[in-house]
Amino acid sequence: MLKFALAGNPNSGKTTLFNALTGSTAHVGNWPGVTVDKKEGTYKKLSVPVSIIDLPGIYSLSPYTPEEVISRNFIIDEKPDCVINIVDATNLERNLYLTTQIMEIDVPIVLALNMMDAVKKAGDKIDAKKLEKEIGLPVVEISALKDEGIQELMERAYKAAQEKREGTTVLKDSRLAHVVDDVKIALKGKNVPSPLFHAVKLVEGDELEVQNHPEEVAMVEEFKKQFSDDVFEGDFEAMVADERYKYISAHFSGAVTRAARTEKLTKSDKADKVLTHRIWGIPIFLVILFAIFHLTFSGDLLYMNTIAGWFNGGAGFAYDVDTGSEVLNSFVAVFFTADGVSTPGAIVFNLMGFICDQIGGGIATGLEAAGAAEWAQGLVNDGIWAGLSGVLSFIPQILFLFLLISILEDSGYMARVAFILDRAFRKFGLSGRAFIPMIMGFGCSVPAAINTRTLVDEKERVMTNRVIPFFTCGAKAPILAAVCGAIVQVWNPGIDAGLMTFLLYVFGMAMAIVMVAFMRQTSMRGEVAPFIMELPAYHAPQFHNLMVHLWDKLKHYIKKAFTIIVASAIVIWFLSHFSWEWHYLADEQMNESILHDIGSFVQWICTPMGFGYNSPAMREVGWVFVVAAVTGLIAKENVISTFFVLGNCIAAASGADGVLDEDTMEGWQAVSFLVSETGITWQGLISFTVFNMLTVPCFAAAATVKGELPKGKFRYTVAFWLLTSYITASLVFVILSWWWTVFIVAAAAALVIAYFILRNRGKINLSRKHKKEVQKRE
Amino acid sequence: MLHSLLSAAGTAVSVVIAVIAAGLVVFAIVHHFVRKKQGKSGCDCGCSNCPGHCSSCLPENKQEKK
Secondary structure, eight states, X not given: OEEEEEEESTTSSHHHHHHHHHOOOOOOOSSTTOOOSOEEEEEOSSSSOEEEEEOOOOSOSSOOSHHHHHHHHHHHHSOOSEEEEEEEGGGHHHHHHHHHHHTTSSSOEEEEEEOXXXXXXXXXXXXXXXXXXXXXXXXXEOBTTTTBSHHHHHHHHHHHHTSOOOOOOTTTTSTTHHXXXXXXXXXXXXXOSSHHHHHHHHHHTOHHHHHHOHHHHHHHHHHHHHOOOTTTTTOHHHHHHHHHHHHIIIIIGGGEEOOOOSSSSOHHHHHHHXXXXXXXXXXXXXXXXXXXXXXXHOSSGGGHHHHHHHTTTTOOSOOOOOOSOHHHHHHHHHHEETTEEOOHHHHHHHHHHHHHHHHHHHHHHHHHHHTOOHHHHHIIIIIIIHHHHHHHTTHHHHHHHHHHHHHXXXXXXXXXXXXXXXXXXXXXXXXXGGHHHHHHTTTOHHHHHHHGGGOSOHHHHHHHHHHGGGSOXXXXXXXXXXXXXXXXHHHOOSSOHHHHHHHHHHXXXXXXXXXXXXHHHTTTOSOOOOOOOOOOOOOOOOHHHHHHHHHHHHHHHHHHIIIIIHHHHHHHHHHHHBOTTOOBOOGGGGGGSHHHHHHHHHXXXXXXXXXXXXXXXXXXXXXXXXXXXXXXXXXXXXXXXXHHHHHHHHHHHTTOTTTTTSSOOSHHHHHHHHHHHHOOOHHHHHHHHHHHHHSOOOHHHHHHHHHHSOTTOHHHHHXXXXXXXXXXXXXXXXXXXXXXXXXXXHHHHHHHHHXXXXXXXXXXXXXXXXXXXXXXXX | OHHHHHHHHHHHHHHHHHHHXXXXXXXXXXXXXXXXXXXXXXXXSOGGGOTTTTTTTOHHHHHHHO
């Protein structure tokens, strides 16, 4: 089968073209670095099927990051039948820099001028025929997004693939032509494929080439000794780059005719003046983030009811509607409750809860009518359905959250956030580029960890991988929503669930930054890599892309719910209803179960975090929190699922059976019930949430992080997660329980910070290594 | 007679539930191991959403990495 590779600058539309060619639904984002590994698909509209390989975006063939190496190695070593070089036509000159390098390889090439729709919209013109004549390669105008020119592109690529092509260079008339030619002849004599490309890279001083062709290095060095240049002072890489740009500007720029601009600033520029403002940029980002969480989790849209309460002696306009029908009441409560008008996220959540209630009620009635044994009813109602519905009811809400985040990503705003956070991140030891994988962590830690390949510095990659789980993923979001909802309902702290959830999300982000700063001062000392990022133009989010993202997320949830979550719920129910002697136990005998013994065995460790042996009631049934945290290691959705399964069992045991059965299938109610039964404090609940946010992520995420870390670093990473979560959750519990301890913690933190500042100034150093060095010197 | 029939039906429903429950657990475990044997990761995050394009999943890519 013929093999065509898609190569081009980051964010030039390669994956959009790949999707259009192969019918795939690969992730497309409006920021550079979405693709970090190659992907394969098949194009079937030619006379023969063609394998299409989507490569990560690169600016040059001298790679710095792991994903850039993938692209270079593929083009050079895998010898595709044709390279389709995707060029962002709105930035032609800069994109052609890579083209001038690919041209040097002995491979057929077709130039695809992508985004021609945007060029035409701006009133600019590109003379493709003139460019084709100048560059000596087939040039096709396309718009991958609008599916225009794609068939022609593939036909010309197919035609190009039938003929052999020898590399050509734009350096042929430059001062370096002589040495390039000499090295090329030497390499050709040794039958090195693409000798021209390797010759130019050797002149540039490319590390890989210097290692691979040591004999020719001497020839290059000899030339360099005799070569004098005042401008670049012996920097041949810069010299080659300069020659390339000079050639591009002299020969190719003539093909572009720019329309006269009446306004100096584009719409994107105007938006950037506000959104990337050096002072207001970060506050605006936090406000946008807050708006997202408010619209997703709050039960009082725009705080209308709360604000009305300020003017009405505390009583708002909202109330629980009583229609006389229980089902109708539940349905009205989907949109309007005593808390106020529901936000869109709350509406979809309530609606799903309403549907789950009806299904659960139907199942319970059906099993009773069928005469199923008591244990079988318990297994289905309190085990399988309780566990499953606990997760299912959160799906629409999490999808809504994901939709809003996807809109930000697709619009191009997320790339700006990386830019505005760079200055703040840099102070703590990270570059703004690290923000992209971190924000991906809000969806799932697995793709986020893989995206860390775009980071140049290895230490930065390690640190980012370690803190990615601190960014609350979609699976952890239900824990936050349920716990915050329960706290608001039981203790009424004066803030709503949406704000509390937002604060916990921000806490996770803050912890990530604090721990990066700590690592930079201890085990990961070093300079922060420079951050250069191309800011994409803003555009309206593509409906198709958004739906693909959501569909993918939905599939993931459903698949997980009906495999791992159901299985875990059954196992938990089984372990909580059987003793070590394999005797079936009724709900009220749960304290003799295997699960009780396992949970109690480790529960004491959790006492400093507020969900251990903190009270007699907690000693009795508080182990459910420990079990929930442990099952969360398999999949974080299991935490809520476990609350439902064990909550139902405890309800049955305490004679409150039915409390969680029919009209109370919401997460916060399961947690509220556990609060009343276990006596756990709100401080303990927050600490429990913090522990789950910061501890070892699910097995899948942990395995991915292991794959992304250098050898030997994973065990330290697991220790890092365990220690960070344990110590932080304990501190949170202590501070929230006894507010004055905040001064002790702040004083300790101040001492640590002061030590690091003094050490960095060379005034103090308590490390053993330093002491040994001093002793040696003496 | 009716009472014993109803009781038998109840027992049958209970047995079916137990079998389905056991089946679900076995399916989840087997599914996990089959995926692992196929060289796919346990991430289940949805391949199209993955920036690595499931290079962690595809066996040939895994071998390349090694």
